[in-house]
Amino acid sequence: MKTENSSGDNQVEASSTGPGRDDGGDSGDGKRHRIQRAVFSNKLAFVLAASASAIGLGNLWRFPALAAKYGGGAFIVVYIILVATFGFTLMVAQIALGRKTGLSAIGAYRHFGKRYAFIGVLESLVPFIILPYYCVIGGWILKYCSVFMAGQQQAASDGGGFFTGFISAPHEPLVWTTAFVVLSLAIVFIGVKNGIERLNRVFMPLLLVLTLFVGLYSLTIPGALDGLAFYLIPHLEDFNIATVVAAMGQMFFSLSLAMGIMVTYGSYMRREDDLTHSVGHIEVFDTVIALLAGFMIIPAVFALSGAAGAEQAGPGLMFVTLPQVFVTTPIAQVLGIAFFVLVLFAALTSAISLSEAAVSVVIDRFGLARRKAVVVVALVVAALAVLPTLGFSTLSWLAVPVGPVNMGILDFMDFLSNSVLMPLVALFICLMVGWWVGVGFVKEEVELDGKSRFRREGLFRVMIRYVAPVFLVVILVSSILNALGLISL
Numbered sequence: 001m002k003t004e005n006s007s008g009d010n011q012v013e014a015s016s017t018g019p020g021r022d023d024g025g026d027s028g029d030g031k032r033h034r035i036q037r038a039v040f041s042n043k044l045a046f047v048l049a050a051s052a053s054a055i056g057l058g059n060l061w062r063f064p065a066l067a068a069k070y071g072g073g074a075f076i077v078v079y080i081i082l083v084a085t086f087g088f089t090l091m092v093a094q095i096a097l098g099r100k101t102g103l104s105a106i107g108a109y110r111h112f113g114k115r116y117a118f119i120g121v122l123e124s125l126v127p128f129i130i131l132p133y134y135c136v137i138g139g140w141i142l143k144y145c146s147v148f149m150a151g152q153q154q155a156a157s158d159g160g161g162f163f164t165g166f167i168s169a170p171h172e173p174l175v176w177t178t179a180f181v182v183l184s185l186a187i188v189f190i191g192v193k194n195g196i197e198r199l200n201r202v203f204m205p206l207l208l209v210l211t212l213f214v215g216l217y218s219l220t221i222p223g224a225l226d227g228l229a230f231y232l233i234p235h236l237e238d239f240n241i242a243t244v245v246a247a248m249g250q251m252f253f254s255l256s257l258a259m260g261i262m263v264t265y266g267s268y269m270r271r272e273d274d275l276t277h278s279v280g281h282i283e284v285f286d287t288v289i290a291l292l293a294g295f296m297i298i299p300a301v302f303a304l305s306g307a308a309g310a311e312q313a314g315p316g317l318m319f320v321t322l323p324q325v326f327v328t329t330p331i332a333q334v335l336g337i338a339f340f341v342l343v344l345f346a347a348l349t350s351a352i353s354l355s356e357a358a359v360s361v362v363i364d365r366f367g368l369a370r371r372k373a374v375v376v377v378a379l380v381v382a383a384l385a386v387l388p389t390l391g392f393s394t395l396s397w398l399a400v401p402v403g404p405v406n407m408g409i410l411d412f413m414d415f416l417s418n419s420v421l422m423p424l425v426a427l428f429i430c431l432m433v434g435w436w437v438g439v440g441f442v443k444e445e446v447e448l449d450g451k452s453r454f455r456r457e458g459l460f461r462v463m464i465r466y467v468a469p470v471f472l473v474v475i476l477v478s479s480i481l482n483a484l485g486l487i488s489l
Helices: 043-054 057-069 073-101 104-108 113-148 163-166 170-190 192-218 225-234 241-254 261-267 275-310 315-326 332-364 370-390 409-436 440-446 458-484
Strands: 001-003 009-012 401-402 405-407
Touching: 001 043, 001 405, 009 043, 043 170, 043 332, 057 073, 057 225, 057 241, 057 275, 057 315, 057 332, 073 261, 073 275, 073 409, 073 440, 073 458, 104 113, 104 261, 104 332, 113 163, 113 170, 113 275, 113 315, 113 332, 113 370, 163 170, 163 315, 170 192, 170 332, 170 370, 192 275, 225 241, 241 409, 241 458, 261 332, 275 315, 275 332, 275 401, 275 440, 332 370, 370 405, 370 458, 401 409, 405 409, 409 440, 409 458, 440 458
Parallel strands: none
Antiparallel strands: 001 009, 401 405
16 A cells, blocks of 8 residues: 655555554554655665765765875775675664664664663664764855855965854854755655655765766876875785774774664665665775775875875864865866865765654654654754854853863764764674574565575674674774873874
């Protein structure tokens, strides 16, 4: 039977398990309500949505910097190996969990027993913590798009004064943050098929084209080829523990693991689509964009400021260093517009995925219609985003003590979500799937269409039970120690 929900997405009611089914929908408070799940139109739509989630600011400002810092080619080799093993394992487990239950994070874990509901609660907190400060950075990107479109690239390339003055202003950053929140949630408001699917079919090819354009042009900057060699050529001495830990952390965050996103998108995945092939495509797409980001950024920055500049990550790289690079070229305005539009696409696709994960939780937990749930999430995110937005101006005095370190609001939200909650949730996922519930349901989901075989089942079992938990403890401990300033990653 087909029904039409408030989002305009046609949804299919299945008779047993999987997306679109009516399983009574345990909301977590003992009430049962009827849940109709949206379903992606086809395998490509799912792969594009999940890839869009994975391709975000982490690919564009963190991957190139870490690759430069940890030996270029050595870091890339280690990263690819980890994506194909560690990343594959956690992504398959989360997507299988979503498709098996047809629910978002809280309901999906609770499906296997009330004692596992806490994992879903922890995972559902992640998008509500990340999304507000992500929208703050998205607002900064919108601002810089407008600056380059207005031909003000010289003002933006003054070495940091322009950026500092903007984020420390009491009112203007709030306007841009609000604009980014509205833009992101408007797509989610439209629905899975009419909003997210259609957006990704346009944005993802454009993102790839813009990345190639900026990357190829950056190689024409004098001195850029030396930077390319610095980026790509591996050295034996760089294959060490520090490189492995850095690559693990980047891979974990880059693939949108333990954020509730892959569980949510898994719940929208069609039963007949090949799960492991889809995961493989997502990993390839994400890794290719990350590598291209290195081609785009490292040679150009290396040409301007050498290895030290290439190793810089975060806002300093994107909003201070790169504008300085652009103004040294004859097409500074065009290059700046292309780059910041590209970054805007990447930020939007990730923000939309985080929003969808949050909206799905509200729908499943409270039984709200989709559009009402989107409004609730938009109001919550907008309210929470005020804190990190004003953390550089009116609320700059407010700091959160974390051991000997006093963190600003945005930094603390990033630390809590990325350094604590996400590795912790992933560790619990490994324990649940590998030891408490068993991998049987994952095998069933992989082979659901009757044609596919779980060819990497042996690798999956070893990784989920033994290797991944150890890696996650290392990531958790090292991330916390790094945030406290006790070690440097």
